[in-house]
Amino acid sequence: MTAVQLSVTIITYNEEKNIERCINSVKELADEVLVVDSYSTDKTKEICQGLGIRFIEHTFEGHIQQKNYALDQAEHEYILALDADEALTPELFRSIQQVKQHCNYDAYRFNRLTSYCGKWIKHCGWYPDTKLRLWNRQKGRWGGENPHDSVKMIAGSSTHHLNGDLLHYSFPSVEDHARTANRFSEIASDEAIRKDRRVNILVHVILNPLFTFVKKYFFQLGFLDGYYGFVVCVLSGYSNFLKYSKIYSKRRKASSLLT
Template sequence: MKISATIITFNEEENIKRCIDSVLEVADEIVVVDSYSTDQTEKICSSFDQVRFIKNEFKGHIEQKNFAIQQAEHEWILSLDADECLSDNLKTEIENIKSKTEDKFQAYSMPRLNNYCGQWIRHSGWYPDRKVRLWNRKMGKWGGHNPHDRVILDNGIQSGKLNSNLLHYTIASLSAHINQVNKFSEIAALQLFNSKKKPSATFKMIFDPPFIFIKRYILQLGFLDGFYGLTIAVISAQAKFLKYAKYKQFKSKK
């Protein structure tokens, strides 16, 4: 088995070296598809002989990730975001898979451990946050709804489960989280506006946010994550409100 690691980037100078370093031992090639970064992302990627750096206009997370897969040489894809990296134990598990002569699985999921403002979050609905990130590209591709993409496998394809963590350095500060929510809620609202679904925005704005808070903080044990568990619950509720408020605004301008 040979693996192509695919990574999409835009102004990821803070993260990309860590991500690339983590896949060097397990990937037979590394493909970085960049959305015309204006920082040092390209320079950092170009310092690695193993990296093939490609620029492509960004049309959406799903579209960009599928484009990256199309540039890969090998059938097996290891797809990471630039702010993710393999833990040492996860690298060992992937190396063990590569050493097998036969394998009944054509895809593998792995738990993702999220780092929020310097703290690893083990509750709040953020863990184990299992993701399919290693698969035979003949058996599936990226799908879902922007910006919440996911790998969709062909009918009948079951994924094996890896036990070690994919590390996700998701949010560095509260202001970064708020900025991300503002950006992602805009994308989600536009996606909803362009879909066939026509939910009651006002109803969703009133009832969904408190439900999300209770779910994150109480039902998913966010209180065990301390101050940041409370913060995640509040901002998650805000994100839900903004999604439908922006959707309602799009409708009013139609």
């Protein structure tokens, strides 16, 4: 059993509504709180500096790149990575506190519970949304595909599940969810084009969004979350429709330019 020190890393851009809650949930736990900001134009910087944490500004090159930059700037070997709209429950705080005192694994996972328009979503495939967010940075880095990043551990790394939830204060309105879906689909379609991925209209543009809704609403019991469960499932399918239709359109446009 080994005692460890902990760096909490958070990337931000215009997070004045969320960042104080996030930092306050970990401030008494962390040996360092590091915020890497993409030159926010709101009060994010002022709030962070007022809380006395370490604040760095760095040009945003992608979610994965920005999070790995934050990882490289951190002072301690063990990293707890949060998004600005997340916060620890008291139970998860205590679990991580125990890890600091007696660290037996290379990485730790825990469940994430999402608040959508003020309602906690417990179905739709959104819970338990298990995340690996606490790890030895010598054993793992951010990977995946923008904008959907995840920590990739080296082969043979040991992991353990912690009690307690990570609270995710996601979308305050349906309109905000729709705007984010459009923005993320643009990033994902550009990534797909870069990797030369192809799209089938029937399979990807038509059937995939429909199947996504059916899976989330019926098989993953989204209907138990009431009206907002229905909205989440619809917009999940819509997000896939946007992504694949944009990939298809961009490929057609690129082909027409070559002829």
